[in-house]
Amino acid sequence: MNIVILGAGQAAASMAAKLRALGHQGPITLIGDEAEPPYQRPPLSKAYLLGEMGLDRLTLRGAEWWTEQGIILHLAERATGIDRARRVVLTDKGEHPYDALALTLGASPRRLPQTMGGHLPGVHVVRNLADIAAAKPALVAGRRLVVIGGGYIGLEAAAVARKLGLHVTLVEAAPRILGRVAAAQTADMIRALHRAHGVDIIEGVGIERITGTEAADGVTLSDGRHLPADLVICGIGVAPETALAEAAGLAVDNGIATDAQGRSSDPAIWAAGDCASFPASDGRMRLESVGNAIDMAEAVAANMLGAGADYLPKPWFWSDQFDAKLQIAGLNAGYDQVVTRPGAGTHGGSVWYYRDGRLIAVDALNDARAYMIGKRLIEGGKSPSPEAVAEATDLKALM
Ligand SMILES: NC(=O)c1ccc[n+]([C@@H]2O[C@H](COP(=O)([O-])OP(=O)(O)OC[C@H]3O[C@@H](n4cnc5c(N)ncnc54)[C@H](O)[C@@H]3O)[C@@H](O)[C@H]2O)c1
Numbered sequence: 001m002n003i004v005i006l007g008a009g010q011a012a013a014s015m016a017a018k019l020r021a022l023g024h025q026g027p028i029t030l031i032g033d034e035a036e037p038p039y040q041r042p043p044l045s046k047a048y049l050l051g052e053m054g055l056d057r058l059t060l061r062g063a064e065w066w067t068e069q070g071i072i073l074h075l076a077e078r079a080t081g082i083d084r085a086r087r088v089v090l091t092d093k094g095e096h097p098y099d100a101l102a103l104t105l106g107a108s109p110r111r112l113p114q115t116m117g118g119h120l121p122g123v124h125v126v127r128n129l130a131d132i133a134a135a136k137p138a139l140v141a142g143r144r145l146v147v148i149g150g151g152y153i154g155l156e157a158a159a160v161a162r163k164l165g166l167h168v169t170l171v172e173a174a175p176r177i178l179g180r181v182a183a184a185q186t187a188d189m190i191r192a193l194h195r196a197h198g199v200d201i202i203e204g205v206g207i208e209r210i211t212g213t214e215a216a217d218g219v220t221l222s223d224g225r226h227l228p229a230d231l232v233i234c235g236i237g238v239a240p241e242t243a244l245a246e247a248a249g250l251a252v253d254n255g256i257a258t259d260a261q262g263r264s265s266d267p268a269i270w271a272a273g274d275c276a277s278f279p280a281s282d283g284r285m286r287l288e289s290v291g292n293a294i295d296m297a298e299a300v301a302a303n304m305l306g307a308g309a310d311y312l313p314k315p316w317f318w319s320d321q322f323d324a325k326l327q328i329a330g331l332n333a334g335y336d337q338v339v340t341r342p343g344a345g346t347h348g349g350s351v352w353y354y355r356d357g358r359l360i361a362v363d364a365l366n367d368a369r370a371y372m373i374g375k376r377l378i379e380g381g382k383s384p385s386p387e388a389v390a391e392a393t394d395l396k397a398l399m
Pocket residue numbers: 045148149150151152153154156171172173174177178179180181205206207234235236237238288289317318319320
């Protein structure tokens with residue numbers, strides 16, 4: 001079986017490795033439009049942006065590994081279409097026939113439109129190596145940075161920039177930071193951490209436009225305030241890469257729609273990672289995380305080879321900001337109750353999410369023990385009562 005994997009990020013690398021580990025001996029070809037072989041993305045907004053980590057540690061596998069494994073990399077090559085009838089991927093450099101095709105295309109950062117100054121030089125996003133190559137030289141001590149968006153990208157970039165000595169203002173349009181992904185209690189801890197490190201956080205105020213003629217020189221807010229800026233970073237979310245799938249007539253529903261095994265509406269085409277949405281108990285689910293990219297890609301690899309096993313996500317996330325580590329286990333979607341526990345240090349503690357009386361997720365800031373125990377409880381299907389979590393003197397007793 002000739003397998004082509006389109007998109008050469010984390011999910012692609014994990015899928016290719018798993019296919020070989022499971023004994024697939026046929027051809028495997030990865031096609032990606034970036035120039036670099038697959039690399040880790042999480043450090044891009046953390047240690048790599050800070051300059052504490054080099055490219056050598058970012059890469060997922062050395063050049064020799066791909067050769068040894070007989071996996072062919074077509075880099076800096078952009079797919080332009082999928083001819084499903086002929087089972088061929090079309091690119092700007094040629095054609096690649098497949099027996100099975102996997103779409104691991106990821107997601108692309110949303111940008112502010114040109115009418116809002118989103119196109120101006122000095123406006124950056126943080127998603128791939130090229131973005132960092134453009135933004136990093138501008139992160140110079142003493143400069144003024146406005147970060148637009150208070151999700152993990154915006155917050156992590158703000159933390160790095162403060163560490164590098166910039167003056168940082170973060171603007172979140174929604175009533176509070178982390179509205180999409182975390183409870184108010186977690187947002188409170190993260191806001192306090194940032195303010196303690198000198199980040200100015202403005203919430204509940206939108207952006208009128210980024211100002212400037214030759215380059216960005218400030219941001220005008222919807223309440224009329226103007227923030228002068230030497231550079232702007234936008235972390236306003238991502239959109240799944242579905243254009244190729246849509247053009248090929250595949251079902252798309254908040255991502256390339258797959259069945260529980262990761263197969264798209266064409267049985268010869270699979271999808272995994274940020275670009276894929278899979279069935280969940282209440283509708284479809286699409287997860288934007290490296291954990292999902294790895295796990296779903298490995299599940300799809302097994303299913304391509306006939307395993308026939310449903311993909312069951314075990315979500316985990318983390319975020320490093322300043323000297324603090326936020327660890328997240330489970331998925332908090334639909335939570336209706338939250339319990340908090342104080343942590344040991346100044347900026348620390350844990351937030352436990354419940355839905356219909358069941359523990360579904362834990363956010364732990366500088367509290368590895370709460371994370372570890374919460375993760376084990378959730379994965380083991382155990383659910384101590386909210387009162388027990390709030391009152392336990394030793395969390396281990398909950399196990
Ligand atoms: N540590 C981690 O797990 C981690 C780190 C970085 C990125 N990521 C992932 O990368 C993806 C991109 O991250 P992100 O932070 O850009 O996305 P996000 O969707 O999590 O957050 C975007 C934020 O921008 C705000 N926003 C949107 N439009 C705005 C506007 N016009 N003005 C001001 N605020 C606006 C939103 O309200 C939201 O809070 C996400 O999937 C994220 O979870 C994860």
